Amino acid sequence: MRTLSYAEAISEATVQAMECDPSIFVAGIAVDYPSGIFGTTTEAYKRFGKARVFDTPAMENALTGIAIGAAAVGKRPVIVHPRNDFMFLAFDQLINLAAKWKYMYGGRAGTVPIVVRAVVGRGWGQGATHSQSLQAPLAHFPGLTVLMPTSPHDAKGLMMAALQHDGPVVILEHRSLFGLKGEVPEEPYVVPIGSAEVVRPGTDLTVVATSFMTVEALRAADELAKDDISLEVIDLRSIRPLDEETILASLKKTGRLIVTDTSWEMCGVVSEIAALAAEKGFHDLKAPVRRIALPNCPAPVSQALEDVFYPKASTIAKAALVMLGRTSSSLGEIDLVDDFKGPY
Amino acid sequence: MRTLSYAEAISEATVQAMECDPSIFVAGIAVDYPSGIFGTTTEAYKRFGKARVFDTPAMENALTGIAIGAAAVGKRPVIVHPRNDFMFLAFDQLINLAAKWKYMYGGRAGTVPIVVRAVVGRGWGQGATHSQSLQAPLAHFPGLTVLMPTSPHDAKGLMMAALQHDGPVVILEHRSLFGLKGEVPEEPYVVPIGSAEVVRPGTDLTVVATSFMTVEALRAADELAKDDISLEVIDLRSIRPLDEETILASLKKTGRLIVTDTSWEMCGVVSEIAALAAEKGFHDLKAPVRRIALPNCPAPVSQALEDVFYPKASTIAKAALVMLGRTSSSLGEIDLVDDFKGPY
Amino acid sequence: MSQSHSGTEIVSRSNSLVLPSAEKSIEMHRSLLRVRMTEETLATRYTEQEMRTPTHFGTGQEAVAVGVCSALDAGDMVYTHHRSHNHFIARGGSVYELAAELYGRIDGCSLGRGGSVHLTDRDKGFMVSSAILAETVATAVGTALAYAMDGEAKVAVCFFGEGTLDEGAFYEAINFASIRKLPVVFACENNLYATESPLSVRQAPGSDLCDRLRAFKVTSERVDGNDVAAVYDAAVRAVQQARSGGGPVFLECMTYRWREHVGPMFDHDAKRSYRDKAEFDAWVARDPVRRSATRLIEQGVATAAEVEVWAAETKAEIEATVERARQAPWPAVDTLFENA
Amino acid sequence: MSQSHSGTEIVSRSNSLVLPSAEKSIEMHRSLLRVRMTEETLATRYTEQEMRTPTHFGTGQEAVAVGVCSALDAGDMVYTHHRSHNHFIARGGSVYELAAELYGRIDGCSLGRGGSVHLTDRDKGFMVSSAILAETVATAVGTALAYAMDGEAKVAVCFFGEGTLDEGAFYEAINFASIRKLPVVFACENNLYATESPLSVRQAPGSDLCDRLRAFKVTSERVDGNDVAAVYDAAVRAVQQARSGGGPVFLECMTYRWREHVGPMFDHDAKRSYRDKAEFDAWVARDPVRRSATRLIEQGVATAAEVEVWAAETKAEIEATVERARQAPWPAVDTLFENA
């Protein structure tokens, strides 16, 4: 099958959806630049022009409200935050209005099908306010769908799904994934919202991962396979709604659980999955759950500190070894090298 | 000992702290009204006047930034949100700046000791945007201290502690607690930040509760005591930092855990505590953990729906009975009657 | 108070006003009556403690809602804020559904889910009200954007209090509307207070809200918000400009709320001291409903007797409607998750 | 472009300008050199991929930082935004600490935790820079509030780009400063672009940012931001007004950034097309450093030779300093949680 990058997959989904559905438009800072949000909006801009793909002032709060108001009368706005960290400024519109719209007007004001794309950073000294990952607070409040595609395939399929969904959807795209290549069907398709995927079957231990941490988990699994340790890796893909079944089924099989996410632990996705295990998977658990998330401090800038700040494949692999009471010969050389070249 | 209401306790803490520390001031909508945020700021206004207790325009974002900038040069601002739901508008300043200040400037820009008081609503048709409870998202990000006092004693002691703390503190005060009476020492004292309290010792099952849910949990415990069922109730008080020790010690004793909070489940405080149990208390757990939080929808207004929306003493008691495989004769008449008289 | 527009001195075009047709005047007066009587009936029943939802009554401000809504077409779309009943009724929303919403009944406009601050009636061109300051300004701009993108000759309107101009979000929204010349009318009800805070706490001395909007290149006009004809006149021009691609318009309608900020009482009864009685009395003397009635009679459009009959009819009908709403069924508890 | 102030036509008092003393002129010129050379050195070294932190260079905008900072006392406090090096250096911040911060070393002003967008030097009266638009406007107002409460004759200053006026948060902050007449100076560097978006995307045609501030009753002035003497002159008056209780002042300094939005390259080299070469050239022709040098020489305050020696000295010193910073140690990994 044909191979596309994650960025190309998002671009293709956008273009295909816009072709079928004239109500879709894309708005936000830089969406009509030649660089077009890592190239994800460039093609849409070329095809549909400024009428449907347009730059806006920096106005995160109003942009979200504008999207809601346009959606309320039949549009399907896609708004883009070049950094999801800027989205805090839009939390009122997102959580107090978009998330509650359908429910609090008793369904009588219809739905507000907006798609909010927002980019998650990591590393290269992006620092404390350009590298956060907001899935946990967004998923905490009923009403928002929160997606984190990892593969190019899912980036396209979930974008298509979001653009057909009847409520507000936030898609968090990890910056380190934009260049990732993978097989992507040409025709339009949908990855169902609310479905996790077993991206690598295994028997000894389940790793539930989100976004870029799935890449790290797969790398850890590859490595441990050399020592005949079999990790099952689940790519969560959808934070809310959560695919409890897939997780619990895996737990039933392996009895052991590591959860890893791109954000912090406290009241985070890792805790949510661990709680699920403690509540509904308890009788299958053979060992304590292990959460692997960001250390309890803001992201530092210095490369020396970033190196120890971000959990990675080796972190997961080591935790798995401890949980299984095993050792490995080769561990330590499996971590990704960040070969990004500045400037930002 | 002398009895004060929760509101009076906050008021007393504020006045006593302001007497000792001239750098403290109180700002926000309505703080200098005769009604003074349920009477919590009235006395301070009387004593210190508009110079130190003043009304502001509705500007949640800037107010927070202003508090930070004043704190950076030596003030101890207390800002008040009459509804914590309005605080979403201030999330950028709170999370991107206040929470990270000390760390991301390497300690070289000092600290920003602001105290953010915010009121949590419940019931009486306050509806979807005036009844949320934001502890989970606030606690997710390193850098903020998040407190939820339940008793008048702790309302005073934690307010005093917050006013001596060297970083930003958010105190969430539950509206249903303002009238609650309890013993409060007259002299200034501090309840240590980061300490939960066993408010009722027990042996059969641990209930970890926050804020108003502690009141409900105690009521459940009273009721079940009649059937010789012994609940240990822990009032969490401090969401971040979390007192893991007190929770784990209780778990070691009872082996059973119910967690209940004023907000939703997903990526919420209930999940955090359940995850703690699954990770660090696993070997003590005799049964699956049970989370009791808001149902997965926004808060409805109709009294008929509010009645089933809010978890209460009977919800906790029933869950405890199920977990213990027990039944009770008297259950069902223990829930609080909301005798609030409007108008709001 | 050092503000430029404290009491009742209002820059208004009332003198040079072209009055609406007899038919329109009567229609607007009857709408004023409907709005006034609805609010009065609800306020009276509110004290019975059966409407359990925080409520901001709009008594005294009716002319803004009626004047603006009377200038709209059926296809236009209205948004508003927490003090929303006036706009809901003036836009043709059902008194029964409003009352049922306040009673938390299944027949409420929002099925008892929203309460006083979350009303909707899309079919009548009333999208939603919302309880967070400035929230619906951006949504109205978004609706106007959709209209503009589709080349539809529709207008979005947002009602809000002057307190909304304290919020930064407001300026983002109006700036975008101005840049794109969107068909939106911003109808500000400047009632001099936000909760109990006077303008002096929230604006520098000598402030003029119209100037703020003009600085964003938004056409702005201050109107006597207690004169339904003056509001209508300004609104017709505003809507016409917006609809024809001339860009957004800001109307600052000077008015006054008679009751306390939230709840049915009068300040004096509620022992509130933030406004003085003289100020209150001066505004009550400018009662928009009575002024409208007086003008109808003076102009010979209606007789005093007719006007009284309308009032009595309206009152009776509304009281019966509200009582009917009170008896409507509760939402079934098993529908808690509907629309979640 | 339909904006009122596109290219180089700037309303400025330059003609009637009272020039600063010879001493001050020299001091400011040497500060300009320090700012310029620091940025040039860092930009050059940045391409070596050893400074791993997104960086917004301020080349071309030096006169704003130097003109304003030269009008401040040691006790005043400066805040700024993402494009912050100029202000850091002009305020007396250490080139060594700045460079070390960019290299992520322990000797960085923020101990390698903050990076280019999170600088601090409290002792020098530079509180912080921050990466979120408009964030530090409110903090500067808060600092000014503290000064006012304590009756201290200190002034807070916030530097930001014109993009900050796209954010609602800005208006909340300036409104409060205006209501309370706080001692704060808002120093806007209007460089005509936010990232690659021209004013026309972000402001209605004919917009005038000073008008916006005036509508909030903030004293406002537009200045030639590439003329250090003009900026200094305006800043002295602004600081004087703020310090003496006259309330906040907004200075709109018209200027231009030479390099790409983020990163060390020039648009042309980076193949960016959002600005045309003619516009760029016109602004480079108005190079604030060269204009300052020319004026010094013309006025007989310094000779061409002296000016060249200063430049050469400054360059050499800074290059050595940056190299020294590059060799500074990394933070120890076991200090990850320090200050958490």
Ligand SMILES: Cc1ncc(C[n+]2csc(CCOP(=O)(O)OP(=O)(O)O)c2C)c(N)n1
């Ligand atoms: C973001 C936000 N902050 C604060 C409030 C609390 N609040 C409710 S109504 C109100 C005053 C509004 O005044 P105004 O806009 O003038 O409308 P009025 O009530 O006078 O009609 C305030 C501050 C809110 N609802 N939303």
Ligand SMILES: Cc1ncc(C[n+]2csc(CCOP(=O)(O)OP(=O)(O)O)c2C)c(N)n1
């Ligand atoms: C809240 C927020 N939104 C968006 C951004 C992304 N961003 C970074 S710099 C910038 C443009 C700023 O332009 P301006 O304020 O004019 O400053 P300049 O870069 O021109 O100096 C934008 C939009 C941000 N940092 N913060």
Ligand SMILES: [Mg+2]
């Ligand atoms: Mg008002």
Ligand SMILES: [Mg+2]
């Ligand atoms: Mg700019």
